[in-house]
Amino acid sequence: MDRRQIKTRQAIFSAFVKLLETKRYEKMTVQGILDEANIGRSTFYAHFETKDELLKAVCRELFGHIIDSAMDKTHTHGLYSKDEAPQSVFCHLLQHLQENDNNILELLSCESSEIFLRYFKDNLNELIQTQFVNHNRRENQDLPQDFLVNHISGSFVEMVLWWLKDRNKHTPEELDRYFRAVILPII
Numbered sequence: 001m002d003r004r005q006i007k008t009r010q011a012i013f014s015a016f017v018k019l020l021e022t023k024r025y026e027k028m029t030v031q032g033i034l035d036e037a038n039i040g041r042s043t044f045y046a047h048f049e050t051k052d053e054l055l056k057a058v059c060r061e062l063f064g065h066i067i068d069s070a071m072d073k074t075h076t077h078g079l080y081s082k083d084e085a086p087q088s089v090f091c092h093l094l095q096h097l098q099e100n101d102n103n104i105l106e107l108l109s110c111e112s113s114e115i116f117l118r119y120f121k122d123n124l125n126e127l128i129q130t131q132f133v134n135h136n137r138r139e140n141q142d143l144p145q146d147f148l149v150n151h152i153s154g155s156f157v158e159m160v161l162w163w164l165k166d167r168n169k170h171t172p173e174e175l176d177r178y179f180r181a182v183i184l185p186i187i
Contacts, residue, residue: 012039015037021106029051030050059123069092069096090175120160124157155179
């Protein structure tokens with residue numbers, strides 16, 4: 001994409017996220033997005049076929065960035081000064097969530113949060129499969145891997161929701177310790 005296309009796409013993303021702060025996803029219209037982004041209908045459809053395609057693209061960008069950053073511990077966004085990046089991929093992921101890039105925490109707790117939580121969990125599944133279950137599994141060998149991955153990602157999402165309700169009173173390091181204390185015995 002050229003710079004103009006990238007700028008237009010970002011305007012659409014920003015308008016979409018801004019509207020989500022005040023409206024449920026189901027109540028949003030393409031026209032509302034057009035008005036907020038100050039673009040024409042044909043411009044929108046040059047980038048996205050539907051509102052659902054826009055949602056998928058926003059989620060891919062948000063969660064893909066965070067998940068990829070957690071998997072690639074060299075990509076730290078200045079989170080660590082002289083200290084080493086954390087050993088736990090979960091702690092690294094929580095630290096990226098705490099940064100709240102693109103208001104991701106607000107999206108996970110907004111009126112339309114169930115949509116974002118589903119995408120977040122789906123993205124977590126791959127991370128958990130590749131970084132945790134495939135390499136560290138010692139216990140419960142008789143459990144299907146997809147069951148275990150689903151259980152761990154569901155628990156992680158619920159922990160993040162609890163953290164949001166608790167107004168982020170716990171540090172990512174504390175949450176990581178709590179989460180691993182619960183998850184490690186089943187792996």
